Each structure stands twice: as structure tokens, then as C-alpha cells.
Amino acid sequence: MTEQAQPKVNMEKIVSLCQRRGFIFPSSEIYGGLSSCWDYGPLGVELKRNIKQAWWRAVVQERDDMVGLDASILMHPQTWEASGHLEGFADPLVECKNCHLRWRGDDLNNETCPSCGGELTEPRMFNLMFKTFMGPVEEEASVVYLRPETAQGMFVNFQNVLNTTRKRLPFGIAQIGKAFRNEITTGNFIFRSREFEQMEIEYFVKPDTDKEWFDYWLEERFNWYVKLGIKKDNIKLRQHMKRELAHYAKECYDIDYLFPMGWAELEGVANRSDFDLTQHTKHSGKTLSYFDEESKEHITPYIIEPSAGVDRSALAFLCDAYDEDIAEGEPRAVLRFHPDLAPIKVAILPLSRKEKLATPAKQIYADLRQCWMTGYDEAQSIGRRYRRQDEIGTPFSVTIDFQSLEDEQVTIRERDSMNQIRVPIKELKTTLAAKLSGEDLFVLPPGGKVWKVEKEESSS
Ligand code: ATP
Numbered sequence: 001m002t003e004q005a006q007p008k009v010n011m012e013k014i015v016s017l018c019q020r021r022g023f024i025f026p027s028s029e030i031y032g033g034l035s036s037c038w039d040y041g042p043l044g045v046e047l048k049r050n051i052k053q054a055w056w057r058a059v060v061q062e063r064d065d066m067v068g069l070d071a072s073i074l075m076h077p078q079t080w081e082a083s084g085h086l087e088g089f090a091d092p093l094v095e096c097k098n099c100h101l102r103w104r105g106d107d108l109n110n111e112t113c114p115s116c117g118g119e120l121t122e123p124r125m126f127n128l129m130f131k132t133f134m135g136p137v138e139e140e141a142s143v144v145y146l147r148p149e150t151a152q153g154m155f156v157n158f159q160n161v162l163n164t165t166r167k168r169l170p171f172g173i174a175q176i177g178k179a180f181r182n183e184i185t186t187g188n189f190i191f192r193s194r195e196f197e198q199m200e201i202e203y204f205v206k207p208d209t210d211k212e213w214f215d216y217w218l219e220e221r222f223n224w225y226v227k228l229g230i231k232k233d234n235i236k237l238r239q240h241m242k243r244e245l246a247h248y249a250k251e252c253y254d255i256d257y258l259f260p261m262g263w264a265e266l267e268g269v270a271n272r273s274d275f276d277l278t279q280h281t282k283h284s285g286k287t288l289s290y291f292d293e294e295s296k297e298h299i300t301p302y303i304i305e306p307s308a309g310v311d312r313s314a315l316a317f318l319c320d321a322y323d324e325d326i327a328e329g330e331p332r333a334v335l336r337f338h339p340d341l342a343p344i345k346v347a348i349l350p351l352s353r354k355e356k357l358a359t360p361a362k363q364i365y366a367d368l369r370q371c372w373m374t375g376y377d378e379a380q381s382i383g384r385r386y387r388r389q390d391e392i393g394t395p396f397s398v399t400i401d402f403q404s405l406e407d408e409q410v411t412i413r414e415r416d417s418m419n420q421i422r423v424p425i426k427e428l429k430t431t432l433a434a435k436l437s438g439e440d441l442f443v444l445p446p447g448g449k450v451w452k453v454e455k456e457e458s459s460s
Pocket of ligand 1: 181191194198265266267307308309310311313
């Protein structure tokens with residue numbers, strides 16, 4: 001992979017598809033929209049849910065060294081003093097319009113970003129946290145903040161989790177939730193917004209094992225994206241240079257994706273050392289430590305933090321899945337989502353609206369809905385309906401035709417290859433389950449047959 005790699009799709013196409021098909025809308029659109037806030041429509045909410053579910057499954061459900069947490073968005077204000085987020089409240093800051101690093105305006109000798117040479121914003125008193133008031137009186141004593149990251153909820157609950165789960169090091173806490181940042185420079189659709197969702201892991205380790213676990217999580221997280229279909233050419237690791245490192249970080253890598261506007265951070269993996277537990281111990285007066293049975297000592301664990309964005313993942317999966325090819329002599333747009341991420345897994349398409357076909361089709365629809373998000377579409381020609389499903393990334397369509405009434409068989413059409421097989425209705429559910437977990441289309445159930453081969457096995 002070289003720096004010259006070109007993104008395959010432009011942002012306008014993705015934004016337009018998302019709006020047209022109901023993935024993502026501007027927030028409060030009827031009032032002209034709210035800058036950098038977005039609403040996920042009927043398909044977007046399914047995509048997002050699937051991303052979160054795939055993450056939770058990989059990092060919590062399938063592991064015995066991880067547990068989940070759902071901390072509140074509003075936290076005690078001292079949290080943000082301890083974390084360092086309140087620092088700089090009274091400082092004039094400038095932000096680089098290119099790489100978004102922030103600098104103390106009074107520290108800079110020249111007009112450009114010391115990191116990348118990009119143009120800087122005007123200096124202003126700035127804190128990225130949204131402020132609000134708790135209780136009826138809007139006075140300073142009641143100020144609270146909307147959390148700018150989910151991480152702190154996991155640090156302050158370290159002892160609670162340790163005491164209640166009796167986990168031994170190394171172990172981790174995982175959390176998915178909303179975070180808010182009053183970003184100076186936003187844009188690029190859902191890439192950088194002021195309200196977004198994070199999927200974060202805080203993995204607690206013995207201090208002298210931090211490097212080994214850092215490398216482990218970097219690989220693990222990189223592979224998660226690849227397993228879910230992100231092309232290897234479009235994803236890479238980027239190490240933070242010393243001057244880029246956050247105040248808490250000993251080492252940090254970004255997992256970067258080749259977005260339409262270029263390479264940019266999808267997830268950050270940081271070695272936060274013992275900074276967080278030490279800071280919260282200092283500020284709360286409560287000990288946050290771990291008794292090591294081996295050394296018979298209390299230690300402050302180091303923390304490895306893989307921190308991902310749900311919205312940036314959604315954008316990356318959308319861009320990576322987007323493709324255009326020719327179907328039956330006409331251009332088609334197709335989202336080649338991994339089946340685990342596809343908003344709708346199966347679409348039921350009766351060949352005609354006539355009751356004779358609609359009745360059994362609806363029966364199949366009702367049956368499959370128990371297992372998966374299933375679509376039903378009887379409007380317009382079958383070709384148009386296939387195109388509609390392709391454009392939203394539905395992996396399989398099931399067609400019920402007049403012959404189905406006689407032979408009790410239906411056709412399954414695969415989105416990517418457009419190949420079709422014919423299977424007995426009573427085998428449909430198990431066949432689809434197998435195909436959705438990756439079985440080749442042409443592995444046939446008893447009584448099944450290859451129906452239509454659209455083209456030689458597609459290369460993608
Ligand atoms: P950036 O440098 O792009 O602003 P960051 O380094 O500040 O990102 P982190 O604090 O490491 O981001 O947050 C972890 C993850 O949360 C990011 O990798 C990203 O996926 C997501 N994220 C952070 N800020 C935003 C935002 N404003 N909008 C959408 N997602 C975000």
C-alpha cells in the first residue's frame with residue numbers, strides 16, 4: 001500500500017445514497033439542519049446496531065477476560081479535572097484545519113501548524129467539552145459536562161468491576177456510548193461530528209507487560225475490520241510521533257482508513273500507562289489498585305485502550321462496500337456489505353402482486369422475520385427490485401413465482417455474483433442461515449438446484 005492510493009468513491013455519492021435510501025439524514029433537517037449532527041434513518045440504525053453487535057461479540061461475548069459497562073453520560077465534574085480535560089479552559093487555542101491538532105496560540109512562533117504546516121484557526125478561549133447545569137439553578141457550582149469520551153466511566157468504575165467480577169489481570173472493560181465534543185472544525189459527513197458514539201476498551205495489565213498487550217490489541221483490532229470486509233489496501237497503521245502523543249499516552253497508533261477525503265483515523269490504540277488510575281486516586285482520595293498475588297504487592301495497572309468510533313466505522317464500511325458494475329446491461333450501484341453488517345439480510349420478492357403469490361410470500365416473510373431483519377417488496381419489475389436491494393446491501397433476495405405454487409420451491413439470488421439457486425421452501429431457512437454465515441451459494445440443500453449463473457464467479 002502506498003500513500004498515493006486513491007479512494008474509490010467520492011463522498012457526494014455516499015452522502016446522496018445515505019439520504020436517498022434512508023441511512024443518514026441531517027439532524028433537524030426541516031429547520032435547516034444542525035451543524036455536525038446527524039440522524040440515522042431506518043437502514044442506518046440497523047447498520048450501526050450491527051457494527052456495535054459485531055464489536056461487542058468480538059470483544060466481550062467471545063472472551064473470558066472482558067466485561068461490559070454502561071456508565072452515565074453526565075459524570076462528577078472532578079472527573080474532568082483528574083483526566084486533564086478541563087485544563088486549557090482559560091487558554092487561547094488554535095486548531096490546525098488540516099490535521100486538527102490543537103496548539104496553545106501563545107506557544108507558537110509562526111502562523112502554521114508545527115506538525116503538518118497546515119493553516120490554523122483564529123485563537124480562542126476553548127474547551128471541547130459541552131457544558132450544562134445540573135438542578136434548577138444555573139450557577140457555577142452546578143456545572144456538569146457532557147462526556148467527551150466514554151473512557152473515564154470505565155476508569156472510575158475500575159474498583160467496582162474488580163470487586164464484583166473478581167477478575168485477575170489482565171482483564172478489560174468495554175463500553176459503547178455517546179460522546180460529545182464541541183469540535184472547532186467539523187465536516188466530512190459523519191466523520192467528525194459534535195455528537196458521536198464510541199466503542200472503547202480499557203484493558204488493565206501488569207505494568208511490565210504493557211508492550212506485549214499493546215501489540216496484541218493493535219493486531220486484534222486491525223484484524224476485526226478486515227474480517228468484516230474492509231479491504232487490506234484501504235486500511236493501515238500509523239504510529240504517533242512523540243509530539244503528537246496525548247498527555248497520558250506512552251505509545252499510540254492510529255488505525256487509519258482511506259476515506260474519500262484521504263487517509264484518516266478510524267480507531268486509536270493507546271498505551272495510557274498508569275496515568276488514569278493514578279490521577280483518579282489522587283483526585284478522589286480513593287485507592288484504585290490491584291493486589292498482585294504473585295508479588296504480594298498493591299500495584300496500579302497500566303491501561304491499553306483501543307478506542308473506536310461507531311460513526312467513523314459506519315462511514316468506512318459504507319465506503320468500502322460501495323461498488324458499481326453492470327447488471328443485465330445496465331449500471332448498478334451495490335453495497336457489498338459483509339452479511340453481519342447488512343441492514344436487511346433477506347428480501348422477499350413475489351414475482352407478482354397477485355394474491356396467489358402474495359399470500360405464500362407473506363407467510364415466508366413472517367417466518368424469516370423471526371430470525372433476521374427481512375424486507376418485503378412487491379412494487380415494480382423484479383429487475384428494479386433486485387437493484388433496490390443491491391443498493392442497500394441486502395445479501396440475498398428470495399423470489400416466489402407461479403411455479404413455486406406447484407413445486408414448493410423458491411429462488412435465492414445472491415447480491416454480489418447475482419447467481420441464483422432454487423430450493424424447497426422447507427429448506428429455505430436453514431439454507432439462508434448457512435449462506436449468511438459464509439457457505440458458498442452452490443452448496444445445495446436436498447432437492448435444490450443451480451438456477452441461473454449470471455457470470456463466472458465474480459473477482460470481488
Ligand atoms: P481526531 O484526531 O480525528 O479528532 P481523536 O484522536 O481526537 O480523533 P480519540 O480521542 O482517539 O479521537 O477518539 C477515539 C475515536 O472516537 C476516534 O478514533 C474516532 O473514531 C472517534 N471520534 C473522535 N472524535 C470524533 C468526532 N468528532 N466525530 C466522530 N467520531 C469521533
